[in-house]
Each structure stands twice: as structure tokens, then as C-alpha cells.
Amino acid sequence: MTRATVTVFPDCAPVEVRVGDNLFQCLTALEHSVPTECGGQGICGKCRVQVLKGETEITDVERSWLTPDELEQGMRLACRQTVRGDMWVALPEGVEVDHSAKLRGFEDLTDFPADTGIEKRLVALPARPGEGVRSWAGLLPGEPASGPSVLRALARATATGARELTAVTRDGSVVALEEGDTRGIGAVLAVDIGTTTIAAYLVDPGGAGVVATAACANSQRRWGSDVLSRIALAAEDEDHLTQMQRSVRDDINQLILEVTKLAGVPRERIYRVTLVGNATMEHLFLGVDPRSLGMAPYSPVTSSLAEFPPSAVRLALPDSARAAFAPGVSGYVGADSVAGMLAADMDVRPELTLLIDVGTNGETMLGSSAGILCGSNAAGPAFEGARIGQGMRASKGAIERVSIDDDVRLGVIGNVPPRGICGSGLIDAVAAMLNAGVLEPTGRIADPGECPAPLRDRVLPGESGNSFVLATSDQAMAGHPVMLTQKDIREVQLAAGAIAAGRKSLCHSRGVHESDLERVMIAGAFGSYIDPGAAIRIGLLPNVPLERVHSVGNAAGYGACMMALSREAEERAARLAESAEYVEFGSDPRFQDLFVECMEFPT
Numbered sequence: 144m145t146r147a148t149v150t151v152f153p154d155c156a157p158v159e160v161r162v163g164d165n166l167f168q169c170l171t172a173l174e175h176s177v178p179t180e181c182g183g184q185g186i187c188g189k190c191r192v193q194v195l196k197g198e199t200e201i202t203d204v205e206r207s208w209l210t211p212d213e214l215e216q217g218m219r220l221a222c223r224q225t226v227r228g229d230m231w232v233a234l235p236e237g238v239e240v241d242h243s244a245k246l247r248g249f250e251d252l253t254d255f256p257a258d259t260g261i262e263k264r265l266v267a268l269p270a271r272p273g274e275g276v277r278s279w280a281g282l283l284p285g286e287p288a289s290g291p292s293v294l295r296a297l298a299r300a301t302a303t304g305a306r307e308l309t310a311v312t313r314d315g316s317v318v319a320l321e322e323g324d325t326r327g328i329g330a331v332l333a334v335d336i337g338t339t340t341i342a343a344y345l346v347d348p349g350g351a352g353v354v355a356t357a358a359c360a361n362s363q364r365r366w367g368s369d370v371l372s373r374i375a376l377a378a379e380d381e382d383h384l385t386q387m388q389r390s391v392r393d394d395i396n397q398l399i400l401e402v403t404k405l406a407g408v409p410r411e412r413i414y415r416v417t418l419v420g421n422a423t424m425e426h427l428f429l430g431v432d433p434r435s436l437g438m439a440p441y442s443p444v445t446s447s448l449a450e451f452p453p454s455a456v457r458l459a460l461p462d463s464a465r466a467a468f469a470p471g472v473s474g475y476v477g478a479d480s481v482a483g484m485l486a487a488d489m490d491v492r493p494e495l496t497l498l499i500d501v502g503t504n505g506e507t508m509l510g511s512s513a514g515i516l517c518g519s520n521a522a523g524p525a526f527e528g529a530r531i532g533q534g535m536r537a538s539k540g541a542i543e544r545v546s547i548d549d550d551v552r553l554g555v556i557g558n559v560p561p562r563g564i565c566g567s568g569l570i571d572a573v574a575a576m577l578n579a580g581v582l583e584p585t586g587r588i589a590d591p592g593e594c595p596a597p598l599r600d601r602v603l604p605g606e607s608g609n610s611f612v613l614a615t616s617d618q619a620m621a622g623h624p625v626m627l628t629q630k631d632i633r634e635v636q637l638a639a640g641a642i643a644a645g646r647k648s649l650c651h652s653r654g655v656h657e658s659d660l661e662r663v664m665i666a667g668a669f670g671s672y673i674d675p676g677a678a679i680r681i682g683l684l685p686n687v688p689l690e691r692v693h694s695v696g697n698a699a700g701y702g703a704c705m706m707a708l709s710r711e712a713e714e715r716a717a718r719l720a721e722s723a724e725y726v727e728f729g730s731d732p733r734f735q736d737l738f739v740e741c742m743e744f745p746t
């Protein structure tokens with residue numbers, strides 16, 4: 144078998160690979176974060192790399208995604224390239240996303256009333272068990288939990304002459320024995336497994352709140368950015384399922400290492416772990432074939448609370464920790480949404496609340512303590528920068544703010560020349576274009592002659608409609624303009640229209656008007672960055688007074704922390720998952736009409 148080397152710039156040593164291997168597969172196997180939405184199927188155009196040295200053959204797919212100039216400079220789509228010999232490859236700058244794990248929008252859980260069921264009691268060990276005590280185990284403040292680990296720890300302590308132990312009990316059983324007095328040391332862990340980002344929160348049940356957070360990209364991205372690609376790959380080959388399970392587990396174990404280091408809490412002192420995520424993430428994490436989520440009626444294998452010992456999924460935690468995946472409502476309203484509803488107190492507060500998580504799947508929840516309706520629809524990934532010609536994630540060089548008066552003003556992440564546009568920039572840009580009269584409510588980009596004079600030069604006519612230049616080639620990083628095409632605007636209409644139609648469908652079902660909404664909560668990292676006024680302008684959010692709109696950051700992470708801290712919160716989540724009514728938008732006869740109606744931007 145012929146071998147060759149691939150060297151990834153700027154600073155990686157050459158790595159040996161097989162000639163004939165796919166370049167995308169090689170790079171992802173080497174743990175490089177190559178942008179992708181299609182998992183290497185050649186349909187997203189995101190896996191751009193620059194081949195600095197080495198033989199390549201340009202494919203038709205690459206010609207359709209890359210300009211002649213880019214091809215000339217060696218830009219290629221990694222998934223369309225085969226390793227033919229030694230190669231030098233440069234990855235695009237700034238592909239890393241802001242994987243901040245901050246719980247924006249909520250308090251920090253300080254003084255949250257913990258109710259973990261965990262107690263720590265000091266045990267004094269005499270030289271001998273003494274009168275009336277038949278064994279050393281009789282000195283413990285409860286029965287040892289099943290399994291020999293507590294007995295082994297006890298034997299070790301007696302053999303070494305230890306005089307003081309701390310017994311950790313859960314619901315009366317001793318689940319761990321720790322040497323010395325460790326009563327002040329302990330934590331619970333919450334993990335939010337997002338399709339894109341995984342976040343971990345270490346929380347002190349003693350009242351100090353969140354003591355450490357860490358987050359990383361979900362390494363499963365190499366199998367595609369959306370759940371459907373991952374479901375398809377897992378269904379196609381059991382190896383893929385195993386690899387995806389291993390990949391998410393490795394990510395979480397790395398995060399456990401980071402949060403425990405940051406907080407100075409040994410991982411043996413984590414006693415309770417709550418995981419949340421959408422149903423696909425749950426199935427892949429548990430190693431359960433997710434194919435039933437990919438076909439009607441999209442039923443999950445499980446949606447109830449799943450408890451397991453950490454060793455069953457090879458989490459780097461002792462089995463004395465009680466681990467559980469939170470319950471979900473349905474295949475497309477998962478445990479993360481339930482955690483979000485819990486965080487928003489939708490089950491206990493009387494105000495009519497709309498909670499939206501804008502992602503590839505727009506999960507929408509509407510209700511109050513009087514009952515909750517929820518639904519989900521494929522909003523498309525436009526607001527994550529996907530399917531937008533120059534769309535990108537919120538990383539360095541992404542346009543994140545746009546305003547237009549007699550000129551176009553841009554805010555760019557990292558204060559560098561722009562190289563693309565992320566979701567919040569997209570919403571701003573479309574809202575500003577509508578206000579400036581460059582964009583019609585139908586979504587058509589006006590002709591130059593129909594636009595205000597100072598903006599006319601920015602409209603470029605093309606065969607499939609006009610484009611609007613946000614950053615000229617002089618201003619942009621790559622030397623060619625950053626613009627929104629007519630097709631990009633259509634993608635925004637599809638995404639915003641789907642979310643708006645879902646919301647309106649729920650309002651119809653509940654018999655309320657959008658103006659009745661007392662709280663509009665937008666969850667997810669993305670929600671923290673968007674301008675609510677612009678989101679209302681394009682119809683993504685309902686037209687309610689701005690003071691009713693709240694960006695609540697990672698509501699799912701917060702809800703997971705609540706469940707990790709409290710059995711009562713976990714029971715609330717179980718009741719919520721059970722009682723929330725799932726509305727299948729596909730079977731709502733009004734939905735299609737609402738969708739068509741919502742495709743137009745508000746006037």
C-alpha cells in the first residue's frame with residue numbers, strides 16, 4: 144500500500160496517510176476541525192482548504208463552489224480531494240467557534256435549594272469493630288450500595304489503620320467511602336450535548352453555584368453538522384454509530400477533566416450527573432441506533448429519564464455518581480427543550496410564555512402553568528451561517544452587526560476585515576435592507592434604480608436575481624466582496640418563515656394571539672447575540688413590545704444544572720415531558736398556509 148504525508152499548516156508535523164484516502168477523512172481523523180454541514184458528501188461547499196503543495200484534480204463540484212481565482216490559489220473542497228502524494232494543506236483561519244458555556248440570562252444558581260439526596264457523614268473507625276458490631280460494615284451509616292466498591296474501600300481503610308472516613312449516602316445507601324473528612328467537598332455536573340457545541344457545568348450543591356464551566360465543539364461534526372446526516376450515517380453502518388458514541392464520550396470526558404481541574408474538585412467527588420440534548424444526541428451518546436428518528440413517525444427509542452452507571456457509557460466518573468439523561472417530549476422536542484422549559488419555569492409561572500430555540504430545528508414552546516404546547520420544524524441552518532453563500536459561524540471575521548443609512552456600517556467579530564456573515568449579522572442585514580428600501584417584503588432585492596441613490600452601487604444584478612454588497616472588495620478580508628444574494632434572502636425567508644409559522648400554529652391551537660404573549664424567550668447561544676428589534680423586523684420573533692423579549696442564553700444548560708442539583712426539579716422535568724403536548728406541524732392543515740404567509744417579511 145503506497146503511503147504519503149499530509150502536512151497541515153501552520154504548524155503540524157507531516158502525518159503519514161494512505162494514497163487514495165479522502166483528504167477530508169484524513170483531516171478529520173487527525174482531529175482537525177474542517178468546517179462541514181454535509182459530513183463530506185460534497186453538497187455544502189464548506190470544507191474549503193488551501194492545497195499549498197501536492198497534486199490535485201479539480202472536480203465539477205469544486206468548480207460550482209469556488210471562483211476561478213480561488214481555484215487558482217489552490218482552494219479545494221477537502222471532501223472532493225483524494226490524497227495522490229505528499230500534500231501541504233492550510234486550513235481556513237478562524238474556523239473555531241465561540242463555544243462559550245456561559246449561562247447568560249439566568250442567575251448563577253448561587254443559593255439554589257439543592258436536593259440531591261446525597262449526604263456525607265463522618266465515620267470514626269475504632270481499632271476493632273467492638274461489641275455488638277459483627278463486621279466493619281456495621282459501622283457505616285447505612286447499607287453499602289450493591290457492588291463491592293464500598294466494601295473494598297472499607298477493607299483498604301481498615302488495613303491502613305485509617306481512623307476517619309466520610310461515608311457518602313444516597314437515599315440511605317452508602318455509595319462511596321472517602322478517606323478523611325471530605326464533607327465540604329463535592330459537586331454535581333450538568334452536560335448539555337448540543338449538535339454543534341457541548342457544554343459542561345460543575346455546580347456546588349452547597350450554595351456556591353456554578354464553580355466551573357467548559358465547552359467544546361461536538362466532534363461528531365465530522366459526520367455532518369445536522370442530526371439527519373448523523374442519523375443517516377449511523378443507520379448505514381454500525382461502526383459509525385460506535386465512532387460517534389466514542390467521539391461524544393471523549394468530548395465529555397475531556398470537559399470533565401477541564402471543569403474538575405478548574406474547580407479543584409476531584410472527579411471522584413462528583414455525585415450526580417445530568418445530561419441533556421436532543422433525541423438524536425441522546426441516542427448517539429447512549430449508543431442506541433437512532434434510525435427511527437429519521438423516518439415517520441420519528442419516534443425515539445426512549446424519551447423517559449434514562450439512569451445508568453457512568454461505566455456503562457464509559458464516562459470518566461466513578462459508579463458512585465448517579466448519571467441520568469433527562470426526559471424528552473418526542474423525537475424532535477428532546478431533553479434539551481424540556482430543560483429549557485424548566486429553566487424558564489414554564490410549568491409553574493402563570494404568564495403566557497413563548498420559548499424559541501433557533502437552530503437547525505426550530506423548537507418552539509408555548510404555554511404557562513395552565514399547560515404547554517410544543518413543536519419543532521426544520522427551520523434550516525441559515526441562522527447558523529449555512530446555505531448562505533458567504534455564511535459562516537460566529538468566529539473571527541464574521542459580520543455580526545449591520546446598519547444601513549446612506550452607507551452600510553458593519554460590526555465584525557475580532558475587528559478584522561470581514562470574510563463572511565454569521566446568523567446575527569444576517570438578521571441585522573435583512574432588517575436593515577428592508578428598512579432602507581433595498582429589499583421588498585416579498586424578499587426581492589430591488590433593482591439599482593429602485594434603491595436610494597447612495598446604495599445603488601451596492602446592488603449587483605445577476606442572472607438569478609440581484610445581490611447586495613455589504614463589504615466591498617477593498618474592505619473584505621479575501622479581496623472579494625461580502626454580499627447577500629437573492630438566494631441567500633430566500634434561505635432567510637424559509638428559516639424565519641418556518642419558525643414564525645410554527646409559533647403561529649401553536650398560538651392558533653392554544654386560541655391566543657401573538658399580542659397576548661407576556662414573555663418571549665429566545666434560547667441558545669445564538670439568541671444571546673441577535674438584536675431582538677431586527678428579529679422582530681424580519682418576522683423571526685412576534686411583534687411584541689421589546690421589554691417582553693428576553694435572550695436567555697443556554698436555557699438547556701441551566702435546566703440541566705437545576706436537575707443535577709435537585710430531585711424535585713428532575714421530577715418537574717419528568718412531569719413537564721409527560722404533560723407537554725406535542726403538535727405535529729406536518730399534520731396541522733393550517734401550517735402550510737401559515738408558512739406561505741410567513742415567508743413574506745412584515746411590512
Ligand code: FES
Nearest residue numbers: 183185188190222
Ligand atoms: S462539501 Fe465537503 S464537507 Fe460538505
